[in-house]
Amino acid sequence: MNAVTEPRTSRHKKAHLVSPLSQSLVTSAVTNEDGEPRSKHFTSTRNACKLCTPLGACLVFRGVEGCIPFLHGSQGCSTYIRRYLISHFREPMDIASSNFHEESAIFGGSSNFQQGVLNVLRQYQPQLIGAATTCLAETIGEDMPHLLHDLREKHGDRVTAPIVTVSTASYRGTHMDGFHAAVRELVEQLAGKSEGEHPTSNIQHSTPNGAKRCVALFPSMVSAADLRHLKEILVDFGLPFTLLPDYSETMDGATWSEYEKLQSGGTPIASIRALGSAQTSIEFGRVLEGAETAGTVLQNKFSIPRRLLGLPMGIRESDAFSMRWRKSPEAKYRSNTSANAAGSWTA
Amino acid sequence: MIELLPERQPQVVCKAAGAPAADMACGKASTAGSVSQRACVFCGSRVVLYPIADALHIVHGPVGCAAYTWDIRGALSSGPQLHRNSFSTDLQEMDVIFGGEKKLEAALLELIAHYQPKAAFIYSTCIVGLIGDDVSAVCKRVSEKTAIPVLGVHSEGFKGTKKDGYRAACEAVYQLVGTGDTSGIGPHSINILGEFNLAGETWILRDYYKRMGIEIVACITGDSRIGDIRRAHGAKLNLVQCSGSMTSLAKMMERDYGIPFKRVSYFGIEDMSAALYEAAKFFKDDSSIMDRAQQLVREEVAAIYPELQRYKQKLLGKRAAIYVGGAFKAFSLMRALRLIGMETAIVGSQTGDKEDYRQLQEMADPGTIIVDDSNPLELAKFCLEKDVDLFIGGVKERPIAYKLGIGFCDHNHERKEPLAGFIGMLNFAKEVYASVASPVWQFAPRRAHRGMEAVCA
Numbered sequence: 001m002n003a004v005t006e007p008r009t010s011r012h013k014k015a016h017l018v019s020p021l022s023q024s025l026v027t028s029a030v031t032n033e034d035g036e037p038r039s040k041h042f043t044s045t046r047n048a049c050k051l052c053t054p055l056g057a058c059l060v061f062r063g064v065e066g067c068i069p070f071l072h073g074s075q076g077c078s079t080y081i082r083r084y085l086i087s088h089f090r091e092p093m094d095i096a097s098s099n100f101h102e103e104s105a106i107f108g109g110s111s112n113f114q115q116g117v118l119n120v121l122r123q124y125q126p127q128l129i130g131a132a133t134t135c136l137a138e139t140i141g142e143d144m145p146h147l148l149h150d151l152r153e154k155h156g157d158r159v160t161a162p163i164v165t166v167s168t169a170s171y172r173g174t175h176m177d178g179f180h181a182a183v184r185e186l187v188e189q190l191a192g193k194s195e196g197e198h199p200t201s202n203i204q205h206s207t208p209n210g211a212k213r214c215v216a217l218f219p220s221m222v223s224a225a226d227l228r229h230l231k232e233i234l235v236d237f238g239l240p241f242t243l244l245p246d247y248s249e250t251m252d253g254a255t256w257s258e259y260e261k262l263q264s265g266g267t268p269i270a271s272i273r274a275l276g277s278a279q280t281s282i283e284f285g286r287v288l289e290g291a292e293t294a295g296t297v298l299q300n301k302f303s304i305p306r307r308l309l310g311l312p313m314g315i316r317e318s319d320a321f322s323m324r325w326r327k328s329p330e331a332k333y334r335s336n337t338s339a340n341a342a343g344s345w346t347a
Numbered sequence: 348m349i350e351l352l353p354e355r356q357p358q359v360v361c362k363a364a365g366a367p368a369a370d371m372a373c374g375k376a377s378t379a380g381s382v383s384q385r386a387c388v389f390c391g392s393r394v395v396l397y398p399i400a401d402a403l404h405i406v407h408g409p410v411g412c413a414a415y416t417w418d419i420r421g422a423l424s425s426g427p428q429l430h431r432n433s434f435s436t437d438l439q440e441m442d443v444i445f446g447g448e449k450k451l452e453a454a455l456l457e458l459i460a461h462y463q464p465k466a467a468f469i470y471s472t473c474i475v476g477l478i479g480d481d482v483s484a485v486c487k488r489v490s491e492k493t494a495i496p497v498l499g500v501h502s503e504g505f506k507g508t509k510k511d512g513y514r515a516a517c518e519a520v521y522q523l524v525g526t527g528d529t530s531g532i533g534p535h536s537i538n539i540l541g542e543f544n545l546a547g548e549t550w551i552l553r554d555y556y557k558r559m560g561i562e563i564v565a566c567i568t569g570d571s572r573i574g575d576i577r578r579a580h581g582a583k584l585n586l587v588q589c590s591g592s593m594t595s596l597a598k599m600m601e602r603d604y605g606i607p608f609k610r611v612s613y614f615g616i617e618d619m620s621a622a623l624y625e626a627a628k629f630f631k632d633d634s635s636i637m638d639r640a641q642q643l644v645r646e647e648v649a650a651i652y653p654e655l656q657r658y659k660q661k662l663l664g665k666r667a668a669i670y671v672g673g674a675f676k677a678f679s680l681m682r683a684l685r686l687i688g689m690e691t692a693i694v695g696s697q698t699g700d701k702e703d704y705r706q707l708q709e710m711a712d713p714g715t716i717i718v719d720d721s722n723p724l725e726l727a728k729f730c731l732e733k734d735v736d737l738f739i740g741g742v743k744e745r746p747i748a749y750k751l752g753i754g755f756c757d758h759n760h761e762r763k764e765p766l767a768g769f770i771g772m773l774n775f776a777k778e779v780y781a782s783v784a785s786p787v788w789q790f791a792p793r794r795a796h797r798g799m800e801a802v803c804a
Contacts (some may be wrong), residue, residue, distance in 0.1 A: 044454035052411025074504040076387025079417035156376030170409035257792035
């Protein structure tokens with residue numbers, strides 16, 4: 001390995017190949033209590049390229065059909081995340097807020113939450129509300145299940161859409177954690193077992209084998225273009241699938257002939273509900289090893305085998321991804337060998 | 348069809364012909380669930396103070412608050428660029444439980460030692476207000492250790508609206524005023540408050556005042572330095588441009604140092620000229636200042652007027668929607684639009700007060716919608732009802748306009764073209780024309796059936 005990667009330079013020259021940055025990291029290396037070396041530790045963050053947990057959750061919720069993200073906390077949180085995502089995607093991004101003020105911070109945000117939810121239902125007529133918490137709500141100890149219970153008790157007849165909650169305190173993790181948590185909670189709170197065919201997966205395929213059990217694909221935080229490409233690949237393989245989330249249309253659309261309160265597209269809620277009878281789940285992101293994810297929820301609740309793969313970037317990981325599909329007995333492009341190997345999805 | 352929420356109706360008025368200006372509901376907390384375009388207290392403080400280029404700005408809170416306000420305005424500096432960094436204490440769960448004071452102090456000492464700033468601002472976020480960190484005590488300790496002013500900005504997000512954040516910022520920056528040496532400041536000297544040097548606008552204004560023979564002591568906070576702010580109390584007059592954000596500072600300076608202030612605006616020919624004359628009138632003792640101001644206005648207007656007329660011919664009768672942060676900017680924009688032949692069909696702001704809305708109603712043509720603290724659905728509804736050709740707003744409004752095939756002009760802090768001053772008026776007309784008359788709209792489904800001949804000819 002070394003022989004391949006080492007540049008053909010003299011030992012004397014090699015010293016210059018170390019960049020000033022890595023040099024400074026080397027010289028400032030210190031050890032922690034366990035004696036492990038680490039780079040110089042800063043107390044403050046400087047130009048940190050990470051965002052806060054609710055941002056990831058909001059993006060996931062806009063990848064679900066007819067879902068509006070709702071933040072339980074200060075007005076600023078929703079406006080900042082909107083501004084950030086609008087700048088990035090160049091798409092409208094409406095995120096409601098329970099808009100805490102000082103009294104809510106002291107006495108709790110229950111009434112704000114109720115008013116907020118009812119207003120959102122009235123204005124947007126969403127199919128789903130994705131309620132994520134913020135630092136403020138988490139720290140004062142807002143109990144989301146309790147808030148939901150109160151809301152249903154008081155205004156049950158007016159709560160016309162399901163509400164999925166996710167705990168996303170900004171001081172616990174980054175936007176990626178918020179993203180995965182939201183996908184997990186969607187599956188945890190919506191998925192159930194359903195019988196027979198899946199009329200609800202993203203794309204319908206008539207295959208000779210008749211009824212198909214769909215494959216759940218959790219693609220992690222990738223671009224709208226990546227999502228579109230993944231869908232193309234899945235269609236080519238001829239398998240019914242549910243891609244969650246899918247913001248390829250909601251966050252990358254064209255101009256409108258009429259105003260769309262919530263952009264069309266996204267994973268249908270019925271598909272998420274039917275995930276309990278998926279044949280297998282695939283999750284991208286090797287960092288999710290050991291984490292509680294949508295895949296592990298399906299595994300634990302419904303005994304659905306979970307496959308954790310790297311993002312299909314580069315030849316090796318892309319091959320790994322396509323090999324998974326080829327193993328499926330229902331895939332269009334399986335090779336003879338894998339067909340003979342009675343390949344079903346096994347964990 | 349989009350409906351207004353019942354709670355929101357008192358904050359919307361449609362100007363009726365001949366009717367007296369009505370009192371509008373405003374200045375209250377946003378309705379929960381209304382998807383307000385407003386931000387929070389912290390945002391107000393952060394955007395006002397951040398252009399101070401040689402100060403360290405550190406966000407005491409979780410990383411999100413820091414990331415979303417990282418270099419949030421296009422505020423340019425002619426020297427140090429320290430303000431364009433994003434520093435934060437990135438509070439973690441354990442800090443929230445055990446308190447973040449030690450972390451803040453360590454972060455400040457480390458950053459001040461490394462960057463050698465002239466002062467440091469610490470912005471408190473929601474979470475800091477809740478866990479009760481004594482930021483003032485940390486400021487005091489660090490200030491003693493480092494011998495620079497370390498100023499806490501009490502900007503906990505839930506403590507009100509963006510306007511309260513402006514006040515918190517003014518209170519923090521006011522601690523600096525009066526601590527510098529005012530010797531050498533001439534008799535014809537001013538401060539400009541509420542001008543943030545977006546796209547270099549401060550430099551345009553500095554040039555105008557210089558040509559009039561007026562000295563600018565401090566521009567707060569566009570391209571400003573801590574040293575300028577410390578001696579700002581030596582100026583004879585304060586001109587307040589973004590009145591929503593900086594009037595409280597001007598009032599404090601008037602109270603303690605007897606410096607009078609005038610509200611001005613630098614957008615549009617009329618307001619820009621008035622702002623220059625305002626200063627010239629104040630310095631009555633030297634009539635040559637007024638002469639030079641008149642000369643300057645003549646030259647500048649002559650340079651842009653013919654081109655403006657060309658745009659006016661193309662834009663005549665086109666309708667615009669305005670939704671901005673502060674109402675004072677909306678006044679200027681309405682006048683500027685009139686100058687290029689356009690009508691204002693919708694005008695609104697995030698933080699206007701009763702008096703602002705009264706004045707907007709007086710200025711507006713019959714049928715104009717005036718709105719406080721609006722949201723995307725309402726704005727879309729009004730745009731469709733009034734069938735506007737142009738939307739003037741910020742980042743959050745842009746996709747509403749584009750999705751509906753409406754032209755757009757960014758008049759928020761992220762603009763890249765200077766829109767202040769006389770040259771700014773020309774830039775504004777150019778930008779409006781380029782967007783309104785763009786042939787691309789004929790391909791937008793909603794407007795596809797309309798002929799573009801009128802503007803493209």
